Amino acid sequence: MMMFRSILFVIWMYGLMAVLGLLALPALLLPKSVTFWAISLYARGLIWGLKVFCGISVEIRGRQNMPRGTVLYAGKHNCMLDVFIPFLVMPAPAIILKQELMWYPFLGWYALKAAMIPIDRAGNTRTLKKMVAAARERADDGRQIVIFPEGTRTVPGAEPAYHAAGISALAKGIEAPILPVATNAGLCWPGRGVKRSKGTIIYEILPPIPAGLPRKELMSRLQSELETASDALVAEGRTVQGRLAH
Incomplete structure (x- = not known):
């Protein structure tokens, strides 16, 4: 039964993307704020579909920790939903994403209009410099920069593998506080x-980490706080799932 409900959700997820993608086409000719609104509407649609089709609730905690202005959002990454949550908590996120996504119908069109930051994940120092330069440009426009420090989706409880070069270079380049965002999303929505x-x-x-920390201290603090909070959420989520199973 759960597999059937999951398939219905997947149909909803991509069907909604196609319908909203077509209906919101005029947004591609309008200010970026309209595109951000359309993406946030899709995010709310995903959350609605999770509840209706799969019995999955979504909760966002700690909104009071969100600073005003430019921030470097550093999130734990379990699944596709993680990419859309920033549009529900920030006015103008600029997400660092793999460049292949720019070729996807609908997703790529709106990512391009919203001036996301595509990168070659197999890139070199030159790629890193281009990413930092693009992030600085977005930050100068008052945008919030979003990065997933591990660079790819991970399984809840897996050994962390943070890429220090990217996030420390961004933190230095945009001189903004780092906002750790923990999650247990992979318990309900696996990455694969x-x-x-x-x-x-x-x-x-979580509470922001101030800008200007030395690289080693920044990474140690970020990983410790993000992993500790995520582990606690995973334990909480497994307790909920245990209750639902009875």
Whole structure:
């Protein structure tokens, strides 16, 4: 039964993307704020679909920790939903994403209009410099920069593998506080496969880490705070799933 419900959700997810993508086409000719609104509407649609089709609730905690102005949002990355949550908590996020996504119908069109930051994940020092320069340009426009420090989706509880070069270069380049965002999303929405599991997805915005810290201290603090909070959310999420199973 859960597989059937999960398939219905996947149909909803991509069907909604196509419908909204077509209906919002005029946004591509309008100010970026309209595009941000359209993406946030899609994010809310995903959350609605998770609840209706899969029995999955989504909760966002710690909104009071969100500073005003430019910030470097550093999120734990479990699944596709993580990419859309910033549009529900920030006015104008600029997400660092793999460049292949820019070729996807709808997704790529709106990412291009919203001036996201595509990168070659197999790139070199030159790629890093281009990413930092693009992030600085977006930050100068008052945007919020979003990066997933591990660079790819991970399984809840997996050994962390943070890429220090990218996030420390960004932190130095845009001179903004770092905002760790923990999650247990992978318990309900695995990074691979179709099947979803009932439960509660929680995103927790942690207190910001001040700008200007030495690289080693920054990475140690970021990883410690993000992993500790995410582990706590995973434990909480498994408790909820255990109750739902009875």
